[in-house]
Amino acid sequence: MVQLLAPLQLLWFGLAVPLVLLYVLKRRRIEREVGSTLLWEQALRDLRAERPWKRLIPHLSLLLQLLVLAVGAIALARPVGVGGATAGARTAVVIDTSSSMAAFEGGVTRLDLALGVARSLARALPPGGDLMLIEAAAAPAVVAAPSGDATGLEAVLGRLRVRGGRADLEAAIDLAAERLRGAPAGSRIVVLTDSAMDGEIALDGRSAPVEVQRVGTDVPNDAIVAVDVRSRATDEHPDRADIFVRIHRFAGDPADVFVTASVGDETLASRRITVAANGAESVVLTADLPPGPDGRAPLVRVVLGRPDGVPDAFPLDDVAVVPSPAAGRLPVFLIGAPIPAVERVFRTDPEVELFATTLAALGAGTDGSDGLEGLDGLDGLLVFLGDTPPSPPSGDSLVVAPTGDAVFDLALGEERASPQIITWDENDPLLRFVELSDVHIGALRPIESPAARTLVSTDHGPAIVAISRAVGETTLVAFDPMASDWPRDPSFVVFFRNVIERARTRRAAGGIAPGAVGEALRVPVSAGQALEVTTPSGRTLSVTARGELAVVAVPAEAGVFEVRAGDQTLQPLLALRNHLDPEESDLRARARFVVGDREAVGATAAVERAESWPWFAGALILLLLFEMLWATRKGAVT
Known part of the structure; x- marks a missing residue:
């Protein structure tokens, strides 16, 4: 493809018009005084009858001169070759x-x-x-x-x-330059x-020329750039909450938009606001957000709409889903014989709803079955004190001072007296701000499972481990805290608070960490386990885990993704994906x-252009020389 850097220079070819006129106009006769017109009557009649121009006769000189004009104009226009690739390129x-x-x-x-x-x-x-x-x-x-x-x-x-x-x-350009x-x-x-x-972005200094082609035009856009839900409970309205939404307009003119909050199919509140040109507006919607029929805290969906009902050019930032404040209140179920120090930590947390029960009361494992029906109906952190069911329940769980030969699929060794703590993983969220150098354990049943993530190690084996599954995480403390001096150390309270916060965060997010639109879902699973993911648009994705962490690539959709693992039919894991990036919401170049x-300058930049004007200039010189030789040849008519 050929482009002209100075296309207006082609106007020089307009000189071809007067050039052709010179070849069709007759030579003007010279007037002279004569003594008598009698001898010139015939010539005078012929002069009056003839036309001022003559028939155009092809002349090589005319052709050469037209070529000179054409080649000169093209050379001045600076033709360049871009876009096309040479053979083998x-x-x-x-x-x-x-x-x-x-x-x-x-x-x-x-x-x-x-x-x-x-x-x-x-x-x-x-x-x-x-x-x-x-x-x-x-x-x-x-x-x-x-x-x-x-x-x-x-x-x-x-x-x-x-x-x-x-x-x-x-x-990406660096990668392309490296490959070229x-x-x-x-x-x-x-x-x-x-x-x-x-x-x-600098385009020079690459191993190959870079051509940037822009797609799309500057279009206006209104976006949700921040959203939060905070409790404003009163005695009369214990579930009252404020929904904070911030809207940004990326356009040169103001516009009206509707901000609507809903839970499921129920609209909670809606408001019409005017957003200034290139400005932002904050709006607060008030609503009651009681727990759902399944006991889960509701997810609040905020939608941005236009008065005419026509969606804007970028629907990804017109919806956001966030957990309600009720998701911060974590139900904790103490299952088994009480351990006073553990129970005391949970009771001191104002955002914990504590329930005490037993496996027998829940009917878990008393008839020889796995007995998970009663456990799977509990939404919150399950704390097993001593006895545990044969199989892990859905959701997060904590096991303290286990009995028996195994905890779920984790084998327990023989009891060892006075183990010494050697190391602990300070980088793990469960051990954040936990210091165990002054803690002494009375007795330990070391955990014998390579699949578990070791948090605390002793000279007799792991003392505290965690294992992640598709439906939750289990933390196992393989000793009785009451037979140690740990409850008197500040790290005891910090550790259990970390367990609470981790469970609360996972529960608020639906079990999978929230993220941005398009971010892959990271689901802890067993190797070979099947996952079924339902997207906000209703598409179903089926994935089989290849390791203990399934990374599920999901489409760029805003909203709630539901994840079911294996034959899980109860509450699915939820993953929230929102687009709250103002830079990506500004659709202008x-x-x-x-x-x-x-x-x-322009859509194409830093392209090594092969300018052709030197070739045209050379051709121009050759044509001028040829025309000069032709005009001065022997026998030429002047």
């Missing part, structure tokens, strides 16, 4: 898959526009050329090795999706992005692509 296409690429324009997303450009590049490969695809997400990756197979490349393009979050474009090191002449890097990001100390 390699093209690296970097595709932005950040959240903003999910914005709609004309019924298609920006990513769809970028994929269309990439398909065109794949179909237009030169002979012997190949193309590689690099996905620019938070961590860039090569998704298609260099290939000349357009069909295979289009298949890879068809699998690309918006990943969510921000894209590290500079790292030593590539044939004419190789290049093509970056397809909406430029909707802050910052500056802001990235600066620079070359040296200047900003690249």
Whole structure:
């Protein structure tokens, strides 16, 4: 493809009009005084009858002069060759898959526009050329090795999706430049992005020229950038809460929007507000948020809408889901013979609802079955004091001073007297701010299971371990705290408070840590266990874990993901994914692509252009020489 850097210079070719006129106009006759007109009557009649112009006769000189004008005008216009690749050249296409690429324009997303450009590049490969695809997400990756197979490349393009979050474009360009090191002449890097990001990216100094092609246009957008739910309970309204929402408008004019909060299908509150141009507004909605029929704290869904009911260009930031304040109150079930020191720690936490019961009262394991029906109906932290059921229940659990030969699938060794604590994992959240150097244990039944995560080690084996499962986490303290001096140490209270906070956080988030839109779900499971994930849009994803932690790639959707492990039919694990990133919600192009100390102009930057004007200038000189020789040849008519 050829472009002109100075297209207005082509106007010089307009001189061809007077040039042609010179060849069709007759030579003007010279007037002279004569003594008599009698001898010139015939010539006078002929002069009055003839026209002022003559028929255009092809002359080589005219053709040469027209060629001189054409070649000179083209040379002044500075033609350059861009976009086309020479035979054998390699093209690296970097595709932005950040959240903003999910914005709609004309019924298609920006990513769809970028994929269309990439398909065109794949179909237009030169002979012997190949193309590689690099996905620019938070961590860039090569998704298609260099290939000349357009069909295979289009298949890879068809699998690309918006990943969510921000894209590290500079790292992706660096990766492309590294892969093109030593590539044939004419190789290049093509970056397809909406430029909707802050910052500056240098395009020079690469192993190949870089061409940036912007997709999409600047469109207005209203976004939820922050949301929180806080308790405002009173004696009359124990479940009263305030829902704080902050709205930001990324546009040059103000707009009205509706902010609506709901739980399930029930609308709690709604308000219409005006958001200033390029400004932000905060709104507070008040509602009662009692626990649901299953005892779980409700999840509050906040939706942003326009008065005309038409969704804006970027629906990802128009919805956010957050847990209610009731999720902060953690039900704790003490199951078994009381251990006073443990019970005392739980009672001192004002956000703990404490219940005491026994396995027999719950019917767990008393008839030889696993007896999990009664346990799975409990929503909260289950604390087993002594006896445990054969199988672990759903949710988080804590086992203190276990009896029997095993705890769930963790084997217990013979009792050892006076073990010495050797190490403890200070980096684990359960041992945050825990110091055990002055703690002495009276007796220990060491845990004999390599699958468990060791938290505290003694000279006789692990004393405290944790094991993560798809449906929760179990922490096991393999000794009786009352037979040690640990309850008198401050670390005792800190440890159990850490257990409470971890269980409270996981429960508030539905069991899986919350994250940004597009962030993968990290579900602790047993190797080979099947998972079924239901997305906010209703799609079902099936995954089989390959290790003890299943990383489930999910589509960039905002809302609640439900995760069921194996044959779990009771309360599923919930994962919240929200888009609360103001930078990605601003859909206007802001990235600066620079070359040296200047900003690249236009959509294409830092491309090594092959200017052709020297060739045209050389042709112009040759034509002028030829025309001069032709005009001065022997026998030429002057």
